[in-house]
Amino acid sequence: MIVEMRKGASSEEIDSVVEKAKSLGLDVQLNLGIEKAVVAILGSNTGQLPTELFAVLSGVENVTRIMKPYKLASRGFKEEDSLVSVDGIEIGGRRIVVMAGPCAVESEEQLVEAARVVKECGACILRGGAFKPRTSPFSFQGMGESGLKLLARTKEQLGLPVITEVIESQDVGLVSKYADILQVGSRNMQNFALLTNIGKSRCPVVLKRGFSCTVTEWLTAADYLLAGGNNQVILCERGIRTFEDSTRFSLDISSIPVIKNSSHLPIIVDPSHAAGHYSLVPAIAKAAVAAGADGLLIEVHPNPKEALVDGLQSLSPSDFARLMEELRAIAKSVGRYI
Ligand code: PEP
Ligand code: MN
Numbered sequence: 001m002i003v004e005m006r007k008g009a010s011s012e013e014i015d016s017v018v019e020k021a022k023s024l025g026l027d028v029q030l031n032l033g034i035e036k037a038v039v040a041i042l043g044s045n046t047g048q049l050p051t052e053l054f055a056v057l058s059g060v061e062n063v064t065r066i067m068k069p070y071k072l073a074s075r076g077f078k079e080e081d082s083l084v085s086v087d088g089i090e091i092g093g094r095r096i097v098v099m100a101g102p103c104a105v106e107s108e109e110q111l112v113e114a115a116r117v118v119k120e121c122g123a124c125i126l127r128g129g130a131f132k133p134r135t136s137p138f139s140f141q142g143m144g145e146s147g148l149k150l151l152a153r154t155k156e157q158l159g160l161p162v163i164t165e166v167i168e169s170q171d172v173g174l175v176s177k178y179a180d181i182l183q184v185g186s187r188n189m190q191n192f193a194l195l196t197n198i199g200k201s202r203c204p205v206v207l208k209r210g211f212s213c214t215v216t217e218w219l220t221a222a223d224y225l226l227a228g229g230n231n232q233v234i235l236c237e238r239g240i241r242t243f244e245d246s247t248r249f250s251l252d253i254s255s256i257p258v259i260k261n262s263s264h265l266p267i268i269v270d271p272s273h274a275a276g277h278y279s280l281v282p283a284i285a286k287a288a289v290a291a292g293a294d295g296l297l298i299e300v301h302p303n304p305k306e307a308l309v310d311g312l313q314s315l316s317p318s319d320f321a322r323l324m325e326e327l328r329a330i331a332k333s334v335g336r337y338i
């Protein structure tokens with residue numbers, strides 16, 4: 001249930017709404033917005049409660065029963081766009097934030113070279129997986145903590161903040177010691193123990209869409225992060241499974257405007273895992289920016305042919321440089337910049 005307060009409602013009036021909810025055994029989250037305060041009333045039985053319980057309280061303008069299962073990620077709870085800040089880089093503002101780098105950290109030389117290339121081309125965040133969620137247990141699983149250390153060292157050298165995936169709930173503390181942004185992979189979008197632990201941390205997080213999940217399920221998963229008090233949440237569309245097999249996944253381009261309507265959270269797009277082939281990545285990346293994405297997460301490898309993971313979908317340095325130039329023009333045409 002969402003309780004919107006009148007403009008200029010006093011703190012006593014807001015408190016009385018909070019107290020009422022607590023007296024009914026419900027949780028609350030407060031959004032003291034620029035225009036007005038909004039109180040989200042959280043609990044499994046809010047669907048049965050009469051809205052009048054809150055509507056009669058002084059200072060309350062409107063009470064809405066939320067029909068969607070997600071609350072904190074909804075535009076109803078927070079009207080203004082959320083901005084996530086990483087080392088002074090804002091995600092969700094006018095700038096299109098490009099995160100790029102190899103699928104997996106393989107060695108110091110590979111990572112530093114990738115970081116140098118992507119930085120030179122204008123990417124501002126370095127990606128690289130140290131823990132890799134592989135479909136087969138016999139595939140390369142990532143370098144683990146030594147990969148995290150390489151990411152942190154490369155950040156020190158080149159000044160690019162880093163994003164890396166956390167797979168295990170018990171590794172949230174370890175990974176956030178080294179990473180500036182935690183990545184929740186598609187296969188873990190509904191790993192609620194992992195989400196709950198990340199929700200308790202204050203580390204920015206990219207929540208990738210489960211490849212068989214609806215937008216509603218995705219935003220409901222985001223509520224796990226937000227409910228723990230972590231409001232540094234970025235969504236990432238990375239393609240869903242459909243009957244079409246000419247690409248690795250089908251990028252759901254429509255999810256960008258759908259998310260913009262339904263949620264205040266920033267959304268970025270990963271064209272690499274959607275495409276599955278380097279030749280398709282530029283067109284999808286450009287379409288995503290044109291459709292309103294706040295950023296991109298792109299796989300770039302200094303030598304894709306030698307990559308241990310996802311070489312076929314990784315851009316070479318020259319392909320990435322060309323794409324960044326093209327993206328600048330698209331960004332400008334939609335009133336944004338890179
Ligand atoms: C990745 O970004 O390296 C990755 C494994 O992506 P996804 O979780 O979207 O498959
Ligand atoms: Mn990959």
